[in-house]
Amino acid sequence: xxxxxxxxxxxxxxxxxxxxxxxxxxxxxxxxxxxxxxxxxxxxxxxxxxxxxxxxxxxxxxxxxxxxxxxxxxxxxxxxxxxxxxxxxxxxxxxxxxxxxxxxxxxxxxxxxxxxxxxxxxxxxxxxxxxxxxxxxxxxxxxxxxxxxxxxxxxxxx
Numbered sequence: 001x002x003x004x005x006x007x008x009x010x011x012x013x014x015x016x017x018x019x020x021x022x023x024x025x026x027x028x029x030x031x032x033x034x035x036x037x038x039x040x041x042x043x044x045x046x047x048x049x050x051x052x053x054x055x056x057x058x059x060x061x062x063x064x065x066x067x068x069x070x071x072x073x074x075x076x077x078x079x080x081x082x083x084x085x086x087x088x089x090x091x092x093x094x095x096x097x098x099x100x101x102x103x104x105x106x107x108x109x110x111x112x113x114x115x116x117x118x119x120x121x122x123x124x125x126x127x128x129x130x131x132x133x134x135x136x137x138x139x140x141x142x143x144x145x146x147x148x149x150x151x152x153x154x155x156x157x158x
Contacts (some may be wrong), residue, residue: 029059031052031054032052032053032135032158033050033051033053033158034050034051034052034137034155034157035049035051035156036048036050036051036137036139036153036155037153037155038151038152038153038154039151039152040070040077040149041149041150042147042149042150043072043149045072046071047070047151048068048069049068050067051081051155051157052064052065059087060086060087060089061084061085062084062085062087063084064081064083064085064099064101065080065081066081066083067081074109074111075107075109075110076108076110077105078105079103079104079105079143080103080106081102081103082101083100083102083121083123084099084100085097085098085123086098093128094127095126095127095129095135095137096124096125097125098124099122099123099124100120100121100123101120101121102119102120103119103120104117105117105145105146117146119143119145119146119147119148120143121141121142121143121144122142122144123141124139125138126138127155127157133158134158135156135157136155137154137156138152138153138155139152139153140152141153
């Protein structure tokens with residue numbers, strides 16, 4: 001079992017690095033980094049993750065690769081995401097965005113081995129710029145795959 005987990009982690013991190021390398025040349029602005037935590041509502045399991053926001057030439061668009069870990073009772077998941085986000089032009093103090101992209105889900109079943117599935121993400125979120133330069137946000141994401149679920153997270157970008 002330990003070997004399967006280390007293979008899953010290696011694959012997840014490898015795909016994340018490839019996504020970052022592929023997305024970085026298209027970024028027009030300074031990237032921001034973030035961390036988030038929440039719940040994978042399918043099982044009620046906790047979720048932790050990290051992302052990079054790479055703004056494009058059009059300031060409303062960004063590429064947002066991320067990696068998430070969902071430790072569960074007998075099932076652990078690593079999820080690597082390649083999302084795009086579009087900031088809506090609303091007359092509010094909050095930044096509100098919608099987006100979507102691809103997900104690769106690496107699942108380690110404690111008693112049944114491991115598997116890998118592809119999925120599609122649909123997401124929406126809102127955050128507020130602060131004078132400290134920190135950007136707290138909330139985001140909901142539906143992952144449509146063989147292992148579909150809703151993730152709700154609170155995060156902080158810097």
